[in-house]
Amino acid sequence: MGLSRNASWRPAVGLGLLVPAIAVSVSFAPDARNAEPGPGLSASAWDLLPHSAGPAPSPSATDASAILVSPTPVAPGLLPASFRTAPDDGRTAPLIALQAGHWLSSEAPAELRRLQYNGTTGGGKSEWEVTLEIAQRTARLLEEQGYVVEILPATVPPQYTADLFIAIHADGNNASSVSGFTIGAPRRDVTRRAAQFVEVLADSYAEATSLRRRTNVTRRMQNYYAFNSRRFDHAIDPMTVAVIIETGFLTNPGDRAVIVDNQDLSARGIANAVVRFVPIPQAEPSPITVGL
Incomplete structure (x- = not known):
């Protein structure tokens, strides 16, 4: 995980995560400061290991341990070099x-300031705990690919x-029957x-998790603050090409079986989409496996 080019930000020691310079440590245990009560409002020619179609699988410690499998031809680079916005710092x-x-x-x-009072909870988890874990697992998969x-x-x-840029969130609803993921x-x-990446991510995430896609993208998602440089x-x-994904409902038991109990599936779905959309040129990459 890399470092920000912005001097007012720095990585937390030993974690490779970007945090404000005033933050001196990061704790992964929930506490009163991070708790967010109340329901929220919610190519490379290589593919990461897909998940077979069917109902959401039960959690497995070994699931998603294989990162690359045999090559699958896909459309050549969906994101041309001219659209790559990172500074020219020698990275390829x-x-x-x-x-x-x-x-x-x-x-x-x-x-x-309003961010301090939103976010959803469910199954004994706060949204930030779930999204951080999914982000970390996704990062591991992508870093293995370079x-x-x-x-x-x-x-x-x-x-x-x-x-x-992918904003990772989880949804919530007063009705526990409401389920599915949304991408905006x-x-x-x-x-x-x-919009093109939305479709790539939707296909990949559905394939990996077997969760159903919800198409009711809200104006709140479309006007997400991190997208809105005119206002914030x-x-x-x-x-910067950007999307926001609500990975599933913390208030739904079936969705929790994936986004809480089997987060490797969510990570695989997101990582697969990145590999398909922003490929790394490789002559002859070899299949590898890694334990997560």
Whole structure:
């Protein structure tokens, strides 16, 4: 996981996660500061191991341990080099930003103060715990393929740039029967690529998790603060291709079986989409396996 180019941000020691410079440590245990009560509102020619169709599988310690399998031809690079927005710092690998929704939201600046009072819960988990774990697992998969990955908290560095920005969230509803994942693109997409990535991610995530796709993308998702540099200082550069994914409902037992109990599936679905959309040129990559 890489380091931000913004001098006011630094990595937490030993974690490779981007946090504000005032933060000196990161704890993965829930506490009162990070708890967010109340329901929220919710190519390379290589593929990561897909999940077979069918009902959501039961949790497995070994599931998703194989990263690459035999080559599967796909369309050549969906994201041309001219759309890659990371600075020319000598890297040849794409920079992928994964935002863990609501993580460290209590440290948000004044313009994002509302973030301190939202986020969903379910099954004894707060949203930030779930999104951070999925982001970390996704990062491991992508780094194994040679990508540079940065994990961001709720507060995004001003005018942040990357080849791809994915805001990872979880949904909630008063009705526990409501389920599924939702993916949205910025309402104003200067890159004209986000909608294309939405479809790539939707196919990949559904294939990996067997969760159903919800198509009712809300205006709140389309106007997500991290997309809105016209209104907020702490937002991505408009030329960064970006999407937001609600990975599933914490309030639904079936969705929790994936996003809480079997997060490797969510990570695989997201990582697969990145590999398909922003390929790393490789002559003859070899299948590998790694334990997560």
